Amino acid sequence: MGMRALSWGPVAVVTLVHLIALLTGADAVAAWSQVLLMPALAVVLLVSPPDDRGPAWPWALAALAASWVGDSLPKVMPEDARFLAMIGGFAVAQVLWIVAFTRVDRGRSxxxxxxxxxxxxxxLLAVTVPEAGMLAPAVVVYGMLLLAVAWLASSHGWVGALGGALFVLSDGLIALGAFRPDLVDWANRDLVVMATYVGAQAMFVAVILLTRSPELTWGRAPRRETRTRLTR
Structure with missing residues (x-):
């Protein structure tokens, strides 16, 4: 338990540095601290004892890797390709989260x-699709993936539900910023996007680590082996 708590330290530090950099306009620090966010979360999975990672941890690790691509690839791409690079990485991450959430027992949303x-x-689709032009089909597919991730996450209890809500909020703000910037034209929007993004990913990782804690899922009785372990 102590090791697990300590493993979240780098996540907290990198997130704090990144958010402060966004708040203060330190663009270089914000850009490169963003690249460290998903690796810090990956460490949480990797340092956990194998028996505590849950059966879906390889898929979760792959989802974090794809999210890292979405965070990092746009920084080395031409400006006109950055948005597609970001969305491509995140779309793959969403597919992988969907697989992860279906690889373990779950309750009912x-x-x-x-x-x-x-x-x-x-x-969101009604507001963004008419402005997306040639990207409209991709926006619809991405929106469906986002909905599926949030719905499946919610079947793993309140931690997953909150993570799904933050994920929808973060990606919704990105979509509005890309296609309807007039609706989200307020200060520190990027700060909210990143805070909700990291929060969602952290809660998804927590869901994977808590898959053996049935008391955190809606409408399910604890497994026999869990009850035995708790009474020893």
Whole structure:
């Protein structure tokens, strides 16, 4: 338990440095601290004892790697290709998170949460697709992947549900910034995007590590082996 807690230290430090850099306009520090965010989360998975990682940890690690590509590749791409490079990496990450969340036992997503996700997804697509031009099909596919990730994450309890909500908020702000900047023209928008992005990814990692804690999932009784372990 102590090692697991310590493993989150680099995540907290890098995130704090990155957010302060965004807040103060230190663009170089913000750019390169962003590259360290996903590796710091990967360390949390890698240093956990094998029996505590959960069965889906390789898929989660691959999702973090794809997210790292989405964070990093745009920094070395021509300006007109940066957005596609970012979205490409994140789309692969979403597919991998979907696989990860379906590789472990899960509960049932609450109906109200499912309905809310659908409303938000439809609203985002209605606002962004008409302005996306040739990218409209890609925007629709990406929106469906985002909805699937948030819905599946919510089936793993309140940690996953909150992570899914933050993920939708972060990606929704990115989409609005790309296609409807007039709707999100306010100070420190990038700060909110990155804070919710890191928060979502951290909670997804926590879901993977907590897959053996059924008390954190909705509507499921603890497994026999878990009850035995807790009573020893």
């Amino acid at each position: 609450p109906f109200a949460w499912t309905l809310l996700l659908m409303v938000v997804a439809v609203a």
